[in-house]
Structures are given as structure tokens and as C-alpha cells.
Amino acid sequence: MTAASTPHPYMANSVDALKREMLDAIGAESVADLFEQIPADHRLRRPLNLPPSLSSESELRRHLIAMLRKNQTCEANLSFLGAGCWQHHVPAVCDELVRRTEWLTSVFGSPMSDHGRNQAWFEFCSQIGELVNMDMVGLPVYSWGCAVGHAIRMASRITGRHEVLIVRPTDPERLAVIRSYCEPSEMPGHIEAKLVGFDRRAGGIDLADLSGKLSSATAAVYFEVPSYLGMIEVQAAEIARLARANGAETIVGVDPISLGVLAAPADYGADIVVGTTQPLGVHMNCGGGVGGFIATRDEEVYAREYPSLMISITDTVKEGEFGFGLSLFHQTSYGMRDKGKDWTGNSVYLWTIANAAYMALLGPQGFADLGALIVERAHYAAALLARIPGVRIAFPSGFFKEFVVTFDGTGKSVADINRALLARGIFGGKDLSAELPELGHSALYCVTEIHAEEDIERFAGALREVVAS
Amino acid sequence: MRVKLRDYHAARWDEPVVMTMGRPGRRGHLFPASSERVRQAAGAAADLLPAAMRRRNSPALPELSEPEVLRHYLHLAQETQGMMGISLFGTCTMKHNAPVNEAIAARPKIAELHPCQDEDTLQGVLEIIHSFDAILRELSGMDQFVFQAGGGADASYTHCCVTRAWLAARGELGKRDEIVTTIQTHPCNPATAAAAGFKVVTLMLEENGYPSLEALRAAVSERTAALMVVNPDDMGIYNPQIKDWVRIVHEAGGLCFYDHANFNGVMGKLRARELGFDACMYMLHKTFGAPKGGGGPAVGAYGCSAELAPFLPVPVVVRDGARYRLDHNRPQSCGKIREFFGNVPQIVKAYAWARSMGAEGITQASDLSVLANNYMDRKLSDIRGVTRSHPHIDKWRMEMTRFSLDRLKQDTGVSAVEVQNRMVDFGVDAYWLSHEPWLVPEPFTPEAGEMYSKEDLDYWIAVIARVCEEAYADPAFVKAAPHSQPIHQIKSAPLEDPKRWAMTWRAHVKKRAAAMQG
Known part of the structure; x- marks a missing residue:
């Protein structure tokens, strides 16, 4: 043991006398002796070379704050970024709840001792179920893209088919994740992802292309409402009908914040619904707020293919009392290792607390009001931008909160425009020109309830200046 | 010495399910209505949404006031034991989740960042990620870490994806199609290997508490893509032959992945790279002091050798002089395993933990x-x-x-x-x-x-x-x-009975009604 050192506040036994007391209790000479299993030639032969410790909280805090000062936030600036991570208002109740130590520190527990957390999980699933109109909802997976990946694999196992038709335009970020889950063509479980085209004028699906690509090999058709570019697919029911007629599953991806004003996916024929959980009371966290969900009808054919943990209500031994427990656990990777359904593990369960509280706070009218507000403000922004010379809205109607702004008529690139906007404290929309060259110099703009009318007007004014300069 | 046991009783609120609470018309959160100016310029939502896609039936969510929602979830928090007492939950390495880290990570300088912001506006967060990468490199001997994986299992999956890309670059994808593991290695390793398309070979324990070298030799071949193994295992047994294991797998042409789920006992004592491993994984929500949250948000930090670095998922945080940036231009990358570049608040907390602790x-x-x-x-x-x-x-x-x-x-x-x-x-x-x-x-x-x-x-x-x-x-x-x-x-x-299980309240209501009708 080294010379007496200052005990560390995170380690109760880092007091030399205590270490000695414990060593004496077990009859060991030194701590080093306890590592007898590790052969000498496996060991690091020098002390770790790490930056000096900041074991005083005030020093640590000062250091971290200094680093964070180099960030510029969407709070201090005006941001129009979306594309898989969106700035929505996070009710203070959600923030208050997720910092509670009980939830923050819970690991697994038992169904009785962590009953409250399990109930909150169940309430998350129950409320998502209402929004999407499905009876079965799993505990969340890592992200929307991961949810799509699992859903496609579920559909492939259910149908015994190995092709998925994915309706463009697709978020390249999400599509890259999906491609990982579909495995490369050299792998025996490979699922071929075929892209279905979209109508360049209206922004919706090219149904003829879909019909041409549907076949007896198609396990599933996947499309999103709203789409990556914000469009509300008007032919959703027809897509689902065509898929079903071909014996394929219909997988629909949704942004649940839209479901107060947009139809529940089950109502236009979805078999599996997936989506994001981040808009429901979780901060963007630089992309670290994302999460995904999977929902289906409560039918065994689906239930037996879920990879995720499932929480079910059940009775207790006391008459009239309910509790919650894990259901279908054995089919997960915890139960069956490589024979299980894909895999599961730690996910984003803490965020379900924020999500559950968010949905309960809003209620049906809150979702309806919020959806309407977002649609109106997004269209207001689009209308103001369309008046700027050289600026065009690629698909001027039928979108939810995101829309494509084309700058071809300005003679400027999106990068130029965004740089000039940044200098004015505005984060411009995501640059699409490299990923969707057919849309020209375009960017994806996102407007939500956090954008006040004067924010939108200020932005339109700034853009007018930038374009004219 | 006799320890006095506490006369403990958990909070019992007999709290109803939220779906049964509230009264019609009650509101918990309001949004402003659009002004006339907006309506005139843009139109009203009802006219802006395609008729075929408008919601007809309101979702049956509860209708509650704000204090009711707050109190309900506080009651549920109190009905959650978590780490309020003592939790020695094995393999999960329960640690102090320092409140200072929570407070820092909740600040807008983290919470209100968008991952697609201009890199100039993300220099602080990129610096923290890069600095933490350097700390993990020192702990492991690896050359590059990424934090995209949303948990330990996702880091195992990352390894399988990196292995696929590495094999593809060598023209061996589809030929080397087996991953070798041990029965004492966490189930996520064989599970992610199978989900990534590999066949799994699982070695059983022998007399000394780990599989023998003979069993390993018999398992590896020209079909071996990788070894995925934990050491020590969760029985507290360290495999002293692990360097021979790595050598045997390397000689067969496979990669070696060290699942460092049980890193806590060997931190600062040994380094994965020096034992010969090509890659390793740390769980920031376990070993590095970030909270569990009941199951995430978590981070599986995946680190690898320079040889494997080209195959990592994108983006990778790199430093150019005094500036940090996200490197997306990595043509041999395995792609992505999760959107964006990781659960940033957890990375910040883990960095803070490592800085507080220091080497000593x-x-x-x-x-x-x-x-x-x-x-x-x-x-x-x-x-x-x-x-x-x-x-x-x-x-x-x-x-x-x-x-x-x-x-x-x-x-x-x-x-x-x-x-x-x-x-x-x-x-x-x-x-x-x-x-x-x-x-x-x-x-x-x-x-x-x-x-x-x-x-x-x-x-x-x-x-x-x-x-x-x-x-x-x-x-x-x-x-x-x-x-x-x-x-x-x-x-x-009831949890395993299709007639009774219910993952949502609506399913429960339907099944209860069906049961009553007999």
C-alpha cells in the first residue's frame, strides 16, 4: 500500500486504516496480493499517464464549464435544424422527473421493489399505444433507425422473405443504420434494401415504382409519415394495401409528436409502427437524446419476434392489486444468447419517464393543439421564405414541421448561406445538396413550437439580407 | 459484531395507472395559438393537412393538470428503490453518480445542442469527446475510440460490424463466418454476432474455471472471424492463458475483441492492447460512473487498433491543430450502428468521472x-x-x-x-x-x-x-x-400467457373484458 493519501469523496473505503482493517479481516498482507490471478507478464509496468486529477468538485466544475463555453447552443441562437433530432419545448416537469435519484440510479431491481419504475415504463408503452393505435409496444430501443432495423428483421422472420422496400427520400443517417441491420450481401441473413422512388413534384411516393418492385421476395415495405423531407404521405393506405396484397408487412415510421393531428398509422394499414421518442420531452443532447420504439398488434406472430424487453401488467398475490413484470423475456438475447431474437441490452429507458410524463401532460388536446401550431408556424415560415427572391419551397404544401428550401435562384450554395446566417446567430437548415443532388442547392428546415412568430420573421429578414448580399 | 438491520418500509402509494386518472377537459400543458397574422399568411392547420391523413379519433390519453402529473410520477419515483439503499448488482458495477456531473450535463451547453450544428459551434463537446478518447487510449493501449454505441451490447454489435468491414476489405467476408466465444462471456456477444450474420461457437468452462487451450485450438480455423471474450469473468476468475488465446486466434487469422464489462477489477493493472487484443469495449454507464437510468441512455465505448480504425463507424472525432472536427470521410467505414455520435451527456459524465478520479x-x-x-x-x-x-x-x-x-x-x-x-x-x-x-x-x-x-x-x-x-x-x-x-x-x-399478457393499458382492458365474458 502506498503512503497515506487523501481519501476520495466517491470511495468510502479509501481511508488507509479501513483498507488495513479489511485486509486483516480476510488475512491478506496487501492489496497487491489479491491480484495473484493475473500473471506478471500481463501487467502494465508503469503508472497510468492521465491528466492530473480534479478530485475537488469546484475545480472539476470550473474545468468542465470552461470547455463547454466553447459550445454555442440552439437556445442562445435560432436553430432550424431537424433531420432526426428536433428542438421541441421540454416541459420543466420532465426535467424535474428524470433527475430524480431513484430513477437515475435504478439498475434492475425486482418487480416489487422497483414497482414505480416498471409502472412508468408500462405507462410509456400504454400512451405510445394510444398515439399509434396499437395494443403492443415494447420498451424502447436505441434509436429510430435501430427500431426500423429490428422491425425489418422481424418482418423478414415472419414472412421468411429477404427483401425490404424503403420509400425515398430517406434520412441517410437512418438508412446507414438500417443497412447495418440488413447485413451485407455476403451474409446468410442478408436482407436486400431496395429504394422506392418519390414524386419530384409532390414529394410523395412513386406508386408505379413501388408496384414494380413488390414481389414474392418482399418481406416489408417501409415508409415514414412525415417523411425525411417532412411530407405527409397521402397514399399511405394504398401503400399498405399493395404490400398486404403481396404478403408483405407494412412498417411505418412516425414522429409521435405529429399524432395529435395526423392519423394513427394502424388506421391506414400499418402492421409494425416504429418511430422516435426524442421529441416527447427529451432534449436534443447533441444527438444523445434519441430513442426508438416498436409497436404492433397484440398477436403472437408479432409478439414472438420482438427483440426488446417487454413490460406487462399482472396481478399480485393480494386480491385486486396489480404489478408489472417482464414478459417474453426468454426469447431475448438474455434468455437465448445467439438463438434469441436479435439482441437487447441497456437502451434509453430513463427517457421513457420523460416521455410518459410528456404524453400525460399534453393529453389528447395538447397533442392536437401542438400539432396544429407546428403545422401553422412551419407553413408561415415557408410562406415568408417563398417571398424572398431566388428562394423556393421545393414542396410547398402537405408537410408537417420540416420542409425543403431551394436556393438555386440565389446563386449561392447552402454552405455560403448557412455561414452567413451563423454570423447572424442563426443555424440554417441541414444541407441536402450532397445527399439529394436532384433537389439542387437545398436545405431541410425545421420549425416547431419553439419558434415564435418573431423568430420566424427575424430569420426571414436575415435570409433576405444574406441572399441579397 | 452484530449489525442492526433497519426497520425499513418502502413508500406504498397504491398509485393508479395514469390511463385511469383525470377528468375530461383537464389540461396539463398549454401551447400558444397561432396569431391571425400567421393564419392569414399560412392558413389554418385543418386546411394545411391532407384530408386523408388527418386524425379522426383523439388518442385516449389521460387528461390531467400539471400538478397531478408531477405528483403521480413523484409517487412512482418513491415506489422505486433504485440505489436509495445499497445496490451490489453484479456485472453492473454500481458507482456514485456524482450530482455535479448531472448538473453539468443538464446545462443548455450540452442539452440544447444539435448534432448537425456547424463544427465551430461544437468545439467544447468535441474537445471533451477527444480528451476522453485519449484517456481511454491510455487505459487500454488502443489507438482510437468511438462512442456511437448506445450500450455495451451495441458496442459488441459495433465490433461485429467492424469485423465485417475488415473482412470485406480482405476479400474474406462470407468465408470467415464464425465467431468464437465462451459460455461465461456476456450473452450480448454471441447474440450480436448472430444478428450480424456470423455463426457462433461457444466454448464451455473446464476444471480451472475457463475453457482449455485445446478446446480453443479445436474451435478456430480458416473460418474464424473473431474471438469475443470477457476476462475476468463474473465468477471472479481471470484466465491466465489469455495471451495464448489471442495468439491462437491471430494465427488462425481472426480478430480478438476484449469485452471489458468487468474492467473495474483490472483498471490500471493491465491493458487490452498489450495482451494482444485488437479491440475492446468499456461501459461508461458502469465502470465510468455515468448513471444506469434503469437501462440507459448508456454508452459502449468501442476502441480498436490503428489497423482496425479505418473500419470504425462514422463519424470519428479528430483534432486538426487546435480545432476539432467530425471525420465522416472514411471510405472503409462499416457505416453506422446508431444515429449521430453517441449519448453525449453520458460521455461528458464519464469524462468528468475520470478527471475526478485521476490515475491514482x-x-x-x-x-x-x-x-x-x-x-x-x-x-x-x-x-x-x-x-x-x-x-x-x-x-x-x-x-x-x-x-x-x-x-x-x-x-x-x-x-x-x-x-x-x-x-x-x-x-x-x-x-x-x-x-x-x-x-x-x-x-x-x-x-x-x-x-x-x-x-x-x-x-x-x-x-x-x-x-x-x-x-x-x-x-x-x-x-x-x-x-x-x-x-x-x-x-x-400471466406474463407468458397470450390471453393475459398486456404490454399496454388498452390491451389489458380488452383482455380483462374478454375474460369476464368467459
């Missing part, structure tokens, strides 16, 4: 966790009904020991799960049993870690002793546990 603190933490486990090992082994795995191995265990209550079960009929149900009555979190399959009957696996005091450890041991005593004296009482929790013992049969 980290080394001491591994010392204390191994000392605490061996202290517990001695004391628990004295309890009637408790035995431990591999009794013939007379060596100090690492930071965990696998115990068995098989003797207690034989003597009293009380199982490890039933003891678990009773121990929570004393304000300590349920222990962890073991992964499937149970190699030891009626297993339990505490992990003391470095946070808890000797008094806490003594208390935990005294709880196990007390419950075992109760099992011998009054097994029915233990079997009926818990007695001091928010609810009584749940019935597990």
Missing part, C-alpha cells in the same frame, strides 16, 4: 473493488446455505464472486429468487443472479465496487445472513416476501 483514483478503485469483493467472499461463505463456484480454486477472486444458494434450496426449499424478494425488505436492492444458462444452481452475484463503505458491505452481508436464517426457521415467510414493498409478490404466469 482509478487504480485505487480497482484495488478497493477487489478488496471489497474478497472481504464479502469471506463473510458470505460463512453463512449457512451459501456456497461459491469453484470451491477448489483457492485464490483470491477478482471484483466479483459467483455464489450459490443451492444448499439453502435443498435444505429449506427457498430459492435464490425468493431470497431476492425478501432482501429488498431491508432496503437493499435485489442482487443479480446470473446470466442464462445458470452454470451454478441458484446463483447470486454481488459486485461490491469501490463506492460502498465497509459498514454498507457489512449491512448487505447481514441481510443475506438474516434471510438465510429466516429460510431455515420459517421458509413460508420468506417465500411470501416481500413484506415491506409498494406491492406484494407479482404473479408471473
